[in-house]
Structures are given as C-alpha cells and as structure tokens.
Amino acid sequence: MRHDRDDPRFDPHRRPPRPGKPSPPRRRGDKPPFPPKRKPPRPPPRGPAAGGTTSWEHVASWYDRLVGEEGSDYHRNVILPAAERMLDPQADEKVLDLCCGQGVFCRMLAARGVRHVVGADASESLIASARQRGPAHVRYAVADARDAAAIPDRPFDAAACLMAVHDVDDLPALFATLAAALRTGGRAVVIFLHPCFRIPRQSSWEWDDQKRTQYRRLDRYASDMAIPIATHPGRGGDEHTVFFHRPLAACLNALGAAGLAVVAAEELLSHHVSQPGGHSRGENRARQEFPVFLALKAVKL
C-alpha cells in the first residue's frame, strides 16, 4: 500500500493515522477505493521573465490560517525549535527572515528578545498579515528574494530561510540574496523538506509484509522537477503552488557558489507517533529512520 501520511506541507488536511488493521492489499487491476484525483493543472512557466515571482499571494489567506499565530504542527514541534537552536540569535543582533510568509519566525525571534528583526516575502497579503500580527518593532518588506537589492537594512548578523527553498524557482539567486544580506562571518540557517526523502508525488511510505517494515519509496530523485501541489486536496478547485525539487548536491553547491560555507547540518525527524495497533511499530521505527526536513547552517565567507 502506498501512502504518505506524514506529508508535512499540508498536515491539517491529512487524515490522522488510523489505529488497527491496515486495509487489505490491492491487486493489480483492482479499482482504487476512491475516485481518481483530478489531473493537476500544468505548473506555470519557470523563471521571472516568463512567470513573475513564485509568491504565495494567490493562496495567502489559506496559508495564513494554516500557520496561525504560532505556526503549523510541524512549525511548532520541529522547524521553529531547530531554526532557533541552529541560528542562536542574540538580543542585540540584526536578524533577517527571508521568505518569511506571515511572519511566524519573526514573531518568535521578537518574543525571544531579538530587537532588530526584518521579514521579507513576495506576498503582499502575507506581509500585511505579518504586520497586523505585530509586534510593531518587527520591520516587514514586500520583496522578491531573488533580488538582493530589494532587502532593506542590510547587512545582517544572521538570516533564516524556512520552508521556502523549494518554493523559489531560482536557487542560485535565492542563496545569492541570502549571502548578500549577511555581513562577512554572518550565519544563515535554511530548513526545507529533505530532498533525499521528501519529494511530493515521487516519494511515499510503503509496507513490506514479510519484513514487517515500513520503508521509504523513491520514484525519482536526480532530476530537477517543478511539481504542482494542490493546496486544498480533495476539496475541488485548482489552487496550487509549485514545488521545485533539486537533488542534494545542487542545494549544497548553490550555497557554496553564493559564498555560504555549510558548517552544520541536522536531519529533522517527525514528532508524530502512530496509535498502537496494526503497523504502528513499523511506522514509528520508520519515522525515526527517515528525516522529514534538512536543516543547514552556513557561514558567509
């Protein structure tokens, strides 16, 4: 059986893990137990000249509700604690959150006492929500993360880019902006879906009955891919964002080419636990083996 219960991008729309017996295996030729998904719309053309920015403006109200004041489930339990731990921001430092969305990490930084925080994102509505949520001393800017000159208040001591590396079409430009925003010796933390294990539509959990093991299946990995993601799966409509997958070496090389030297990495595991019964032991073991997110800390050379 193929499934991806832990898909962390849109967790609120996922059904909770079911306790008890798994459904019987499907045989070749069996009809699927649910109507086939509608074919997703084609992704927009890539690149600024053809398609403008990859801003989440068109899904801003949905994303704002999803993240809320303190973050989604994965934000609160995995992403934000790791970002804070790895960035280790100090009260008197200038800190940038690039592609900040509605400002969830900026609020956390401000609440930890960091006095000079700037958030930048291409979506006007998400920035408007961030401003409205406050606190007033956090500065926000509508800016394209592929354009270093668009980021105000440079240089920064530290910068974060959370869950956006795969949402920006031009990775070298994104990392060049991150580097240009930092002073020499400044540090950056980027956290994104682990490119080796979490590729929408191309990776999934599967169950091996003989070994009673849940394993990670990968259908593609080494190719760059632009993958449309429906933001309201199962609810009709065709709102979608585009996920840009690149293999691990491409991500690391893009950081290096921007003058950002990786000094630490964490492979972040899911905090979810299956209800007892059925495959729960295998599921829980697999969650402790296959990370969901990759977190990298880099220093500007």
Ligand SMILES: C[S@@+](CC[C@H](N)C(=O)[O-])C[C@H]1O[C@@H](n2cnc3c(N)ncnc32)[C@H](O)[C@@H]1O
């Ligand atoms: C998954 S959201 C993450 C937002 C925020 N970091 C968080 O963790 O909630 C991705 C964000 O990247 C922003 N984004 C995409 N392309 C961008 C670009 N070229 N410049 C600036 N922001 C961009 C989107 O508008 C969206 O807010």
